[in-house]
Amino acid sequence: MLARLNRKFGYDERSAAILVFPVVAVLLVVAAYPILYSFWVSLHDIVLTRPLRRPFVGGDNYLRIFGDERFWLAVSRTTVYTVVTVVVTTVLAVLVALLLNETFPGQRILSAVLLVPWATPSVVNGLMWKWIYDPTYGLLNALLLKVGLIERYRAWLGDPDLTLMLIANAAVWKQMPLAALLLIVTMKAIPDDLYRAAKVDGANVLQRFVHVTLPALRPGLMLVLVYETMISIRHFDLFLIMTQGGPGDASFTLSWLIYVETFRSLRFGTGAAMSYVLAMATFLLSWAVIRWLGKRI
Amino acid sequence: MAGRPLAPRIGRAVLLAFFSALFVLYVAGPVAWLVSSSLQTEAQITAIPPNWLPPEVNFGNFDAILNAAERQVTYETRRQGDPATGGFLPSGAANLIPSLWNSLTVGLWVAALNLLLSVTAAYAIAVIDFRGRRATLYTVLATRVVPDIALIVPLFLVIRNLGLINTLGALVVTYLAITVPFTIFILISYFEGIPRDLYRAARIDGCGHWGALRHVYLPLSLPALVASLTFAFLTSWNEFVFALVLTQNVAAQTLPIVISGFVMDFTTSFSFVNAAGVIAIIPPVLMAVLFQRYIVSGLTAGAVKG
DSSP states (O other): OHHHHHHHHHHHHHHHHHHHHHHHHHHIIIIIHHHHHHHHHHTBOOBTTSTTOOOBOTTHHHHHHHTOHHHHHHHHHHHHHHHHHHHHHHHHHHHHHHHHTSOOTTHHHHHHHHHHHHHSOHHHHHHHHHHHTOTTTOHHHHHHHHHTSOSSOOOGGGOTTTHHHHHHHHHHHHHHHHHHHHHHHHHHTSOHHHHHHHHHTTOOHHHHIIIIIHHHHHHHHHHHHHHHHHHHTTOOHHHHHHTTTOSTTTTOOHHHHHHIIIIISOBHHHHHHHHHHHHHHHHHHHHHHHHHHHHTO | OTTSOHHHHHHHHHHHHHHHHHHHHHHHHHHHHHHHHHTSOHHHHTOSSOOSSOSSOOOHHHHHHHTHHHHOOOTTTGGGGBTTTTBOOOTTGGGHHHHHHHHHHHHHHHHHHHHHHHHHHHHHHHHOOOTTHHHHHHHHHHTTTSOHHHHHHHHHHHHHHTTOTTOHHHHHHHHHHHHHHHHHHHHHHHHHTSOHHHHHHHHHTTOOHHHHIIIIIHHHTHHHHHHHHHHHHHHHHHOOHHHHHHOOSTTTOOHHHHHHHHHHOTTSOHHHHHHHHHHHHHHHHHHHHHTHHHHHHHHTTTTTTO
């Protein structure tokens, strides 16, 4: 009996090893190894314009970053951008989910339309909004002028106070659909009885939303918040296409700083150190959000 | 429903119609404007106030871009790109068709390999109770916590040392690192929803793990499999940062890279940029709408459990 159990156990383990091996091999080469390699790079003073001398400098790169005011500027830009993107995405996603969770003629067509931004490449998303914001021929100017909200055309992306918000708007447009889909699925799982009971108790629409829908949405909202934070904090494509960190330093975010430091200044050591700081921040942030929201469920 | 008074029902219909209109305007409006501008000549889209719809439908931009290779676009000759309007054809226009094929090739390889790798691993993690199961799952998911931008430097160095810079293979392997963890996550939630009794029955009938996967799990998870294929293809088709760093010329550049070149060339006519955008948007949007039901049920399988 024991021998048979052992054999059985052995078969499971052997199969699992064979089935999991290819994935582990691929991820070792293109994910785990680069992550560790990156750490090694971040401890050295590697500048590509001086390829032969790459001294070990320990934590110096990290110290240099924390003393660099560009870094702190980028942190504040990234924070503002991420918070705005995540909050607006989540609020819009809840509204869209409420709409599409209803049954009405045309609801299925709207659900198909919802996938369009999700499927749009970020480069096209960037050029599309850049074209809409265009100072001379853009639709935004024409629209606002027609409605009477502005008196003359403005260079939207050239306004340092607005740039970050306008890029965030493009990001929200693309990210909102997946968030809404996740929330719709969570909503569908709420039993109708809860709504009926609330109605019997005399709750109006708003009260039903606050006391029935929102609490039941918590798991979905948690997933959306963590996921959106993790991807917004690392956004890069839109910044390259739309503003390249400008005007001035108005859209100078962390990913943009890392790109400039690494591929324009060719300082790989500090670039890698910055990447590590961003990775750790993302990790700690998602962990904190999960803990914080997890406690409140 | 029939018993309810008329007034609230009308009120509900009006509200739904209003919010549906707002929704369509916000979600589809920008794309509609992109398509509309791509069908106008340079003179028409630079009119003030703008033409909301093309005065007449004109495929000249698409024609000029798609046939650029035959015309040898150089910096000097690109003004003739669109003789009707004198618009500037992007100097990289001839690269568009090759990059379209590159995107397609990479996308199909990523979709296929991603599914192959993820299905086996997800089955093992979801179904087999082996030592190190949790550790494997967490390790796989943890690789996605690191932002792409943080992987760029080391990945660039690794790929360069392997001599794979500017090859499609480098892109395929890199994209697998992005798609595999997410696909495994989706497939695990799906596999765990399949009744355990079916697995036991298959094992009693003499199936090994390979048999159980083939005869029980794969046939029952079609939506998740289609969602995974679509998701991997779209991720690969849309990816930008890695392709920017890992490719250098037309041998391996993908569509987003060539298009970003259009955008950042300040003399390029808007009409051409918009037409290029529309070309890049068509395959992924068609795919998403076509496989809508699979995508929704596949991508969201894990959401309810939280």
